[in-house]
Amino acid sequence: MKIAIIGSGIVGLSAAYNLANSAEVIVFERRYPLYGSSGRNSGGITPMLGSKELIELAKKSIRIYDSVQGEVNFNFLLRKDGYLKVAKNDADLDELEKEYHLQKSMGVKVREVDPYEIKNMVQGFNPKSVEGGFFGEGGVIFPWPVIWGYEKGCKERGVEIKPMTQVSEVVVEGGEVKGLKANGEFYKADFVVNAAGAWSNEISKLAGVELNNTIIKEEICVLESLKPFIDPYILNVSNGVYLSQSARGEVVGGILGKEVSNPETSSSLDFLIKYAKRAVEMIPSLKGLSVLRQWAGVYDSGKDGLPVIGETNVKGFIQANGLGKYGMTIGPAAGELVAEVILKGKTYDKFSPERF
Amino acid sequence: MRLEDHPIVEFKRGKEVTIYFNGKPIKAYEGETVASALYAAGVRTFSRSFRFHRPRGFFCAIGKCSSCLMEVDGIPNIRVCKVYVKDGMQVRTQNSFPNADNDLLGVLDSIIDRFYPHGSHYKKFNRPRILREFITKRVRGFAGTGNPPKKVFEGEASFEEIETDLAVVGGGPAGMSAAIFAAKAGARVILMDENPFLGGQLVKQTHRFFGSGRHRAGTRGIRIATILADEIKELKNIDVRFETKVFGIYDGIVGAVEKEKKLLRIKPKKIVVATGAYERTLIFENNDLPGVYGAGGVQTLMNVYGIKPGNKGLIVGSGNVGLILTYQLMQAGVKVAAIVEAMPRIGGYFVHAAKVRRLGVPIYTSYTIQRAIGKKKVEAAEIVKLDENWCPVKGSEKRIECDFICIAIGLSPTHELLYQAGCEMKFVPELGGLVPVRNKYGETTVEGVYVAGDVAGIEEATAAMMEGRIAGIDAAIKIGYGGDEALKIREEVVRDLKEFREGPFGARIVAGLQKVTMEEGGA
Incomplete structure (x- = not known):
């Protein structure tokens, strides 16, 4: 069996990793691994999510991260110092509480924290900036070694990864995938997996399959390196600002993204202004620190906020996209689902490409 | 270590002040940077390197390297070569125990590679999970350069929006010339420089320049800086912003920070980037040693x-x-x-x-x-x-x-701003490294963004001034200023510059320019 995977982000690579022992797998990457959102995100992971399906995938993914690091002998610099969701108003706090009950019922370790507890948890936190929050399992992973590690694992299992190789055509005959054309060459394949992230809509079009994932652009910046003083990953659900401190001591943070019509990654001054205001409101001692660099990334999300995973009406053309801002959080488990779809013909109603 | 008698330069020192270095009082004079005051007091170790804790000292003096990062009045990671002394200022070294000069962690330099070579944080101690998680946590304790801020930055923060004709980034010979020529043609100009003075690197050129009289030959660099600065003072349509760092060009919008407290959002019709160059270093054993x-x-x-x-x-x-x-x-x-x-x-x-x-x-x-x-x-x-x-x-x-x-x-062009703005760049050894593709008036592939001076290719101040004049006047013309007179001046300077480069030292530059100059029109 031959499988062609389009996209070498977390979804493409974890799918390849799980398929490698049962099939001949080639991963096609238009640019290079890390170019897309898997190389541009801030690495926050947690099962403190808002739906049963996402929580399950997130819990499973943390277990996978634990085992894969040993299997491929590569440290993803996963730091489980907790995940903190804070809200600035009662409405948002109520929303978090609803999620909290769901999370609790599914066995996620999470508890409510008041602003002064948060202040004790994070040096310099301004308790007046929030109404309250929830603290639970999760933390920060460094996305780059995740991709490097999966790449290493894939290659050791015989997967071929082709960077700078653009897929120009998905060959479909009689409603069935026959292969694809990339950099002018034809590759025969029984299955073509669309794991192209923000570019998934375009790839889907090549197979003649309609996909209407929402494309979201998000900006991030990094401050100069400091001794560790922020342990948990902090997300303010009211204004979208989030931040954490990397293994190198840099404060990495951004603002949740907005829908755009095309995937493009230019940075803006307005983002810096907004981020500075919101981050300083939350942790006033960040004021006066220098921004080292800034960048933007794009990702795609299923219209209902859930991933799109499953076979389409073109036989052998598999969607594996739409993970939204949860790519790092649920990617490893999503890759396993892709393998199940291909190897065992499984379908997942909640994620089905046919559900829209 | 301070010079009192100098045959050419007269040093006017400000009021005597005291700053504190790791708690120890040090005498300094107003107008001096913290780095130079520390140097004068005999301090040689300014910081410790991130991983090996090797001593690092004074290096570039113009805010381009990271050797002098210190904590100033409780705020970490400040380049002290760009901060001016103030009475009572508290300056501390970072990432060292107890201080940078006597850092006990310096021992890492001789042992760390044996046990934990570079890159091994991904590859060592991965199994079992318990060990991996323990090591990952411990290693994090060593990370980070500065201490977390001890107090909230007290500087005021304000914001200004500016609409103007031309924004010039860099007040060296090229930037000053661009501002002058655009302003003389009638354009409104904002001229920004990260220093509290204009002149760029001319201010340290105490020697006389070569070339013909028209190119200010025989005049010392420091004198040229004064002449140009005086001319700028006379031109009322040039708004000079000192201690202003431009950090980005976002789709024609220029972002800058003035005096560490005011954010500028500038919307110009054209931009001249004249950011100059920085020094190259050389690979040899101990090349990071203070000294x-x-x-x-x-x-x-x-x-x-x-x-x-x-x-x-x-x-x-x-x-x-x-x-x-x-x-x-x-x-x-x-x-x-x-x-x-x-x-x-x-x-x-x-x-x-x-x-x-x-x-x-x-x-x-x-x-x-x-x-x-x-x-x-x-x-x-x-x-x-x-x-x-x-x-x-x-x-x-x-x-x-x-x-x-x-x-x-030698020098490398300070090209980052152009790269960030989206200009097409090329590596041209004859011009010192990465330089933007441009037309003969200095306009890059991003419409309205011009280059002049060393950032366009390493040459020297005389050529930089001519490139600045061309860019400045062409920008003014394109906006609609100056009329036929401006066109005449522009072509004259283009001819002058061509002539200037016809000597034996210009051959290499001309060869380099051929690789990055677009035919007529450009963007």
Whole structure:
């Protein structure tokens, strides 16, 4: 069996990793691994999510991260110092509480924290900036070694990864995938997996399959390196600002993204202004620190906020996209689902490409 | 270590103040940067490196490197070569225990590679999980350069939105000329520079310039800076912003920070980027030892702040910068042990070389520096002869006694802003590195963004001024100013510059320019 995977982000690579022992797998990457959102995100992971399906995938993914690091002998610099969701108003706090009950019922370790507890948890936190929050399992992973590690694992299992190789055509005959054309060459394949992230809509079009994932652009910046003083990953659900401190001591943070019509990654001054205001409101001692660099990334999300995973009406053309801002959080488990779809013909109603 | 008598420069020092370095009082004068005041007081270790905790000292002096990051009044990671002393200022070294000069973690330098070589944080101690998680947590404890801020930054924060015709980034010879020529044609100009003065690197050029009279030959660089600055003062349509750092060009919007407290959001019709260049370094053993300096850094220390870099120096590189620096050092009463030059012949102008030789400084051609010797600062250097394949000749090593080493091997364009703005860039060795593709008036592939001066290709101040004039006036013309008179002036300067480059030293530049100059029209 031959499988062609389009996209070498977390979804493409974890799918390849799980398929490698049962099939001949080639991963096609238009640019290079890390170019897309898997190389541009801030690495926050947690099962403190808002739906049963996402929580399950997130819990499973943390277990996978634990085992894969040993299997491929590569440290993803996963730091489980907790995940903190804070809200600035009662409405948002109520929303978090609803999620909290769901999370609790599914066995996620999470508890409510008041602003002064948060202040004790994070040096310099301004308790007046929030109404309250929830603290639970999760933390920060460094996305780059995740991709490097999966790449290493894939290659050791015989997967071929082709960077700078653009897929120009998905060959479909009689409603069935026959292969694809990339950099002018034809590759025969029984299955073509669309794991192209923000570019998934375009790839889907090549197979003649309609996909209407929402494309979201998000900006991030990094401050100069400091001794560790922020342990948990902090997300303010009211204004979208989030931040954490990397293994190198840099404060990495951004603002949740907005829908755009095309995937493009230019940075803006307005983002810096907004981020500075919101981050300083939350942790006033960040004021006066220098921004080292800034960048933007794009990702795609299923219209209902859930991933799109499953076979389409073109036989052998598999969607594996739409993970939204949860790519790092649920990617490893999503890759396993892709393998199940291909190897065992499984379908997942909640994620089905046919559900829209 | 402060110079009192200098044959050319007169140092006007401000009021005496006291700053505190790791708690110890140090005498300084208003107008001096923290870095230069510390240097004058004999401080040589400014920081410790991130991983190996190697001592790092003064290096570039113009805010381009990270050797002088310190904590100033509780705020971490401040480049102290860009901060001016204030009475009572508290300055502390970072990432060291108890301080940078006597860092106990310095021991890591000799052992860390044996047990935990570079990159091993991904590959070692991965199994079992418990060990991996323990090590990952512990290693994090060593990360980070500065301490978390001890208090909230007290500076006020404000915001200004500016609409104007032309934004000029950099107040060196190119930027000043661009501002003057655009303003004379009638354009409204905002001229921004990160320093509290205009002139860029001209302010340390105490020597006379060459060329014809029209190109201000025979005038010292510092004098040219004053002439241009005076001209700018006269032009009411130039708004000069000092201590203003431009950090990005976002789709025609220029982002800058003025005096660490005001954010500027500038919407100009055209932009001239004249950010200059920074110094290159050289790979040799111990090249990060305090006492190994950029030539420009030494010029800044000596010619701007009047502080002696040391007692005896070794100069690496015999281009004009190396030769001129040599006699500037001798003017300031500093000995120069030797000049080494990797090429088989001297790189700079004959007149400069002859002058240096008359002063008794040996120039070793086909020699390079092999290592800096010393534990916490330079105590000597080892040089070695190179064969025709640029390989060191065994047994030809020479020890040169010196207490500082100047790297004068050339400059690289400060191209980051152009890259960020989206300009098409090319690597052109003749022009010093990565430079933007442009048309003959300096407009890049991003419409409305111009380049002039060293950032367009390493040359020297005379050419930089002409490039600045061309860019400035062309921008003004495109906006609709100046009429036929401006067109005439523009073509005149283009001709002048072409003529200026026709000499033997211009051939290399012309060859380089051919690779990046677009035909008529451009963007």
